[in-house]
Amino acid sequence: MVIKNIFICYRRDDAEGYAGRIFDRLNVRFPNRIFMDVTSISPGADFTRVIQERVGACHALIAIIGKEWLMMADDASRRRLFREDDYVRHEIATALKRNITVIPVLVRDAKMPPVEIASPDLAALSYRNAIQISDADFDHDVGTLIKGLEFAFSEQPPSPSTAPVKVGKSNCLLWTVIGLLLGGVGFLFLVVMGLVFSSQSGSNSGGYLTLPFIHTLLPRNLLWPPAPVAADFEPVGRWTYQTENLTTRGF
16 A cells, blocks of 8 residues: 655744644644655755655645735745745646645635636646635544545544553552452351351350351351250269359350
């Protein structure tokens, strides 16, 4: 698949702030595919050839037009758009000659230049459909520009992606706390079930907690009430009995 690039053409004195904002937004959608500022031309170089090379590497040109774009003059009061060495003129004229996508972007309530007052090599620009970008609805207007470029490049909008969830220290601590809580709930459940079974089988066990698990956790001298003595129990040999006040054996 051919990677298609975009060239932004503008005048610094006319729309520098807008050019920077538009560049930032377009670079998010078309990263590393935006060219701007053909100003670093070496002394003695053929600027028309340099512009042809730079613009020739692009597949779309965005011409940002402000209120002073058409009538802006140099120190000699000559309209810059009619000078033979004007960068903006040659950038747009080269793109029109190559018949690539050229989108006029109007800022600061600018109007499209009429055909009759534009230079001959820029006359075709007046027939290109323009996009108005305003401060009040900047995001929506730039979104329209992006959709136009996607259509010209036959590209689909990127599908939204979900960032992977990273397990950090806070997540590990959270799962540890949850595990401890679940373990505590499980232990309490076993204790309660033991008490339930004990109450249901009290006539057979004499009131003891009958689950083996509970007997392993509670010492026998803490079980209450004490084990009853069978009615037919007959001691053999010599026995010594020791009695104590049962009221002192509370928990």
